[in-house]
Amino acid sequence: MSFTRRQILGGLVGLGVVGLGAGGVRYWLGKPMFADTHDYELIAAPVDLELVAGHSTPAWGYNGQAPGMELRVRQGDWLRVRFVNQLEQDTTVHWHGIRLPLEMDGVPYLSQLPVKKGEYFDYRFLVKDAGSYWYHPHTSSSEQLGRGLVGPLIVEEREPSGFQHDHTLVLKTWHIDEEGAFTAFSVPREAAREGTRGRLTTINGKPTPTLELPSGQVVRLRLLNLDNTVTYRLNMPEADVRIYALDGHPVEPRPLGEEYWLGPGMRIDLALKVPEAGVELPLRNGPLRLATFKGLASEQPAGEWPAALPANPVPEPDLEKAETIGFNFEWSATLAKPNDKGPAKYWQINGQAWDISDKTCTDRPIATLKKDGHYIFELRNMAQYQHPIHLHGMAFKVISSNRRKIIPYFTDTFLLGKNETARVALVADNPGTWMFHCHVIDHMETGLMAAIAVV
Structure with missing residues (x-):
């Protein structure tokens, strides 16, 4: 079994460190000084969040955010990320849903050695498939994902998709109490059943947000379930909404229907016809409101439904000889x-x-x-x-x-x-x-x- 050699981080020069503040260490995702080696820097470090109003949660994030900052790359291009670990624990980055070489898959002791505090690892791979994907550790997963080490990876289509508006919505339920302190990420009794549920559900780190969208337009909504446990029963009653992709891969556009069950790790790309200005539409998990979409006056002409997205180059299995x-x-x-x-x-x-x-x-x-x-x-x-x-x-x-x-x-x-x-x-x-x-x-x-x- 062979490993990609770990590299020792000699310092933080050129790594885009913004500085220290009362809210914890803050970093940003920026272009590095040496663009011939990598395109992005992704830094895992502690970050304080205000998930509960007036209370601080000691989370772990990427580049000062939890969930982590959205990464975008175009289909057919190389993604080159220098990952830096500033946590007290070993960690890695797994690129969920991406078809890539084994040495880039982020599984410790299989594809690479764990990245220790103060070290970096360069992930470099060609991105074959367009769609909605995500990244997370594959070490101490219940705690590391539970504390916020998750983030979206969006692979844009090689050619224009037909959508003029594109929004990523990260769903995550946090294991915290009423004062923002973490509770157990895994309880044995629950692990042996459906899994240990959190208490507070957020979209992009905010509970029940309102998102204003241009009225009359067809908007692409990328919903990513980055939760440890929860399956969301997504529904949008009274909305004109269609499914365009499942877990990154295009499907023939069709109505969302009564509800769609989105399990942990799964993604769905929806197209929503935004109602007239001032009208609100709920996004729900069963009967529970997750977010509100509100029409905002727009001078743009009414949008049309885009054509189906082009299929990804996945080989077709032959069922007769399988x-x-x-x-x-x-x-x-x-x-x-x-x-x-x-x-x-x-x-x-x-x-x-x-x-x-x-x-x-x-x-x-x-x-x-x-x-x-x-x-x-x-x-x-x-x-x-x-x-x-x-x-x-x-x-x-x-x-x-x-x-x-x-x-x-x-x-x-x-x-x-x-x-x-x-x-x-x-x-x-x-x-x-x-x-x-x-x-x-x-x-x-x-x-x-x-x-x-x-x-």
Whole structure:
């Protein structure tokens, strides 16, 4: 097993440090002095937030923000990010949903060594697919994501999309109390069930915000679920709104319908026809208001619905020659208590529970695929709780379910409902050992993760 060499950070010259303030260390995302080495600097450091009015929350953020600042790149270009760790913990950056080389995937002891405090790591990869993606650590995930180390990565289409207005909305529910202090990110009783829920839901770090949009225009809304646990039942009653992409990949535009279940790690791109000036439309999670969209007087002529977005260059699986592999996601009472040998294990895949403290787990992949082979994964949820199943390094096509009608689409994360069996297909075109796990973070950390090798 080989690692990308860690580099020691000799100083912060040219790293865009703004300075210190009463609210904590503040950084910014800027162009570096030496543009021949990287385009952006991304700095993980403590940052104080006011999530609850009048109270301070000791969060961790990227470049002085939590959630982190939006990164944008054009499809077909290289993304070059120098990541700097100013936390007391080791960390990495995983680029969720991006098809990239293994050494850039951000998994410690598999694709790279952890980045220690005062060190930097250069992430450089060609971005193949347009769409809405995100970045986060793959170390101490329940705490690091829970404290705010998440951020959006937007890959713009190679050619103009037809949308004149584009807004990113990051959904996150925080584990804090009424005074803004953090509560437990993972509680054993809840980790063995649906996952440990937070208390305060925000969009772009603000609870129930109002977003003013130009009336009469068709606006692109990118909704990203960057929560540890919560599945949002998104609905916009009385709105004229259509789905344009799921988890970064375009679909034939269609109405949002009654509601869409957006699990942790999942994204959806909507097009909203903004109502006349002064009219308000709610965005809801079930019956609960998440945000309000308000029409703002505009002198622009009424907007038209853009054409469907161009498909990403994902290889099409041949279902006739595909080999089928089954994966059972289940709870195991026999493994359900912590012991002195390692962390608790409440979940397993095909009878195997992942041990997050064991650095050698990746040496024992649960499946080995042939490079460029065609496969169907049969995903069986043997439990009463939902699991957003995420695959690193590749995209797969959802083709069927025993519980709902599926219009086939490509994705990297599929919300597997309780007692649901779904079939997804892929071409194993990216060599390496890739993580395969539930994106309810405390499910992942208590067993529901595996490695899949492509050789």
